[in-house]
Amino acid sequence: MIYVVDYGAGNILSVIRALKYLKKDYCIISEYSNINHDSLLIIPGVGNFSSASERIRKGGFDKIKDLPPKERPFVIGxxxxxxxxxxxxxxxxxxxxxxxxxxxxxxxxxxxxxxxYLQRTIVGWEEFLLTSIGKEKFNFLEKVDKSSFYHVHSYMCMPSNKKDIIATYPEEKKFIPTIVGSLEKKVIGFQFHPEKSGKSGLFLIELVINVISNINSKIG
Structure with a gap:
């Protein structure tokens, strides 16, 4: 099952439309309860980190970090x-x-x-550049690494473990991660909006759901 978190942070309708188009079964939740380890949990969002943090903790989703990876859903941000x-x-x-x-x-x-020189907010369409760990652990993403996806953000993720960086912007913005994740920790995140990126985005969403679901069943 695919669970979509509704915590009042923006683009949930775009994600739902994409899942409907792809004919994927899903359930919208605003509070965390026991979710099977072989499920997917999608956390969408547009807006402010601070207010989102308050809402997502109010819904009890911070409990996920206390679960061993084998006992929690695969999280997609x-x-x-x-x-x-x-x-x-x-x-x-x-x-x-x-x-x-x-x-x-x-x-x-x-x-x-x-x-x-960069604008305060990055807005536009960009490809991503897979890192060596991305090519090794998430090689299925090579199917879309020549496609462009829609980005809009003014903050960047700074992983403590560089092995969690799966892809970056190309060229001068290479210091900014665009995909992060860890199969062992059962998590993957996209800085861009696949649900707002046309056919390439829909292809990526379906690809990720199918591949991660298969991987997840083996991990669990």
């Missing part, structure tokens, strides 16, 4: 949902994330190389 996978975020003041991946979420402009 999208945009703000990807940022929520980390330990802390600084948007709106320091707030706790789900701590499924160690690291923080900080302003892009504070952490960029000095010689690079």
């Amino acid at each position: 999208i945009c703000l949902g990807m940022q929520m996978l980390f330990s802390t975020g600084l948007e709106g003041g320091e707030s706790p994330g789900l701590d499924l991946l160690k690291g923080s979420v900080e302003k892009i402009n504070v952490n960029k190389p000095k010689q690079i």
Whole structure:
């Protein structure tokens, strides 16, 4: 089963439309309860980390981090949902994330190389560049690494473990992760919006659901 978290953070309708188009069964939840280890939990989101943190903890989703990976669903984060996978975020003041991946979420402009000029908010269509660990552990993503996806964000994820970085922006923005994850921790996150990225995005969503569901059944 696919569970979609509704915590008042934006793009849930876009995700639901994508799942309906792909004819995937799903259930919308606003509070965490016992979810089978072989299920998928999608955390969408557009907005402020601090307010999202408060809402997602109010729904009890922070309990996930206390479960061994084999006993929890495979978590898929999208945009703000990807940022929520980390330990802390600084948007709106320091707030706790789900701590499924160690690291923080900080302003892009504070952490960029000095010689690079970037707008405060990155908006637009970009391909992603798989890292060596991405090619090894998440090689199924090579099917879409020449496609462009829609991005809009002003904060970036900064994983403590560089092995959690699956893909980055290409070229000068290579310091910004666009896909993070760990099969062992049962988590993957996308900084961009596949649900708003046309046919390529729909293909990616279906690919991830199918591959991760298969991997998840073996892990569990």
